[in-house]
Amino acid sequence: MSSTTPKTFHKDGYLIIPNALPPTTVQALLSEAHMMLENFSLADHPMTKFSTGEKSAHVGDDYFLTSGDKIRFFFEEDAFSSTGELIKPKSRAINKIGHYLHSLSPPFASLLDPALNPDLLGAGSTGGSVEAGRKESHPAAVARALGFRDPRVLQSMVICKQPEIGGAVPPHQDSTFLYTDPPSAVGFWYALEDATIENGCLSFLAGSHRWAPVKSRFVRDQNGSGTTFFDNEGARFPSKEGYGESLKDGDEEGEYKMGEVKAGSLVLIHGNLLHKSEKNLSQKGRIIYTFHVIEGEGKVYDKRNWLQPPSEGFTKLYRG
Ligand SMILES: O=C(O)CCC(=O)C(=O)O
Structure with missing residues (x-):
């Protein structure tokens, strides 16, 4: 991350940093994801689906809420027929794996x-520009460049966007889901495979983080089980x-x-930025x-948020 990139992030609300992970790390993370997809058990699975429709049904069962x-x-x-049968092999049926990979899975934990x-830091390299750039792209270095004082990591996920059925x-805005007062969330999103228009890459409403308010909150339902907006x-x-509805220059x-x-x-994504991805109808x-970071110093993580801290608290990104 060069000294100019925080400026681009603050202007657009997102930032793409190519080559942030060396191919060896990409391969290690991808192998871990495939291993998990092949080995999870269907026998005791409640078959919870993932849907992100803002106003429509959203996941809210115990399996999700305690994840x-x-x-x-x-x-x-x-991934299911109209009569509820799984119509894909299980490894081709999962939308996402979450939400504590950054602590429980050694390859994903090592990223933090x-x-x-050491690969991520370019250790053993001759100090070429890609390696030097990678060092600056370490999550802690990125968080420092963005001005975080005590960044805490939460809600890590592998998102699969499966061939033919990958959901839109x-x-x-990520701060709808991981709300602090005032908002502070930033998404760290790593491509482990090429993301293209055909297979449902992200898209962004550039600059919307400066004028689009966090109007809505995704929380645990206080009147029963499940979640609500x-x-x-x-x-x-x-x-x-530099933030506020009066700055609105788009819709x-x-x-x-x-x-x-x-x-x-x-890809870094500001918590107020409107972003989305389309369905994957391709064969690829x-x-x-992805994981998210919130500011742990001086911002209040809301007790009603769907995701609550584990007993050890949210994971510190700055260590030692
Ligand atoms: O990977 C995707 O398709 C969507 C991810 C996303 O929007 C998010 O993590 O906030």
Whole structure:
């Protein structure tokens, strides 16, 4: 991450960093994802599907709600026939794996810990520009460049976007789901395979993070089990200069910029930025790894959020 890139992130609300992961790390993470997809058990699985429709049904069963400190498997909606039979092999039927990979899976955990992933730091390299760039792309270095004081990692996921049935993700802002007052979430999204228009790459409403308020919150339902959306009564923008509805220079139906990226790229996504991805109808899957970071200092993580901290607290990104 060069000294100019935080500026681009603050202007557009997202930033693509090519070659953030060396091919060896991409391969290690991809192998771990495939191993998990092949080996999870269907026998005791509640067959929970994953849907992200903002106003429509959303996952809310116990399997989902207690997944913050576990590794769990959520199906593509279209992996089932009209009579509820699985119509794909299980490894081709999962939409996402979540939400504590960054702690429980050694390859994914090593991404956060420089000591465990010398490759990521370009150790042993001759200091070429790609390696030097990678060092700057380490999650902790990126968080520092973005101004985080005590970044905490939460909600890590492998998202598969399976061939033929990979579900669309409608326009949303990540701070709807991981709300702090004021908002502070940033998504770290790593392509483990090439993401293209055909297989459902991300797209972004550039600049919308500066004028699009976090209007809605995704929370645990206080009147029973499950989850619900409700109107945000707290701060709707980060408490920095340069944010607010008065800056509106676009609309929510505006033109989204496609984010086609190669495997190994890191995409940073501001928590207020409207972004989405389309359905994957192609024959090629699109496996990615993402986790989110919130500011642990001076921001209140809301107790009603769907995801609550594990007993040890959210994972610190700055170590030692
Ligand atoms: O990977 C995708 O298709 C969507 C991911 C996303 O929007 C997110 O993690 O906020």
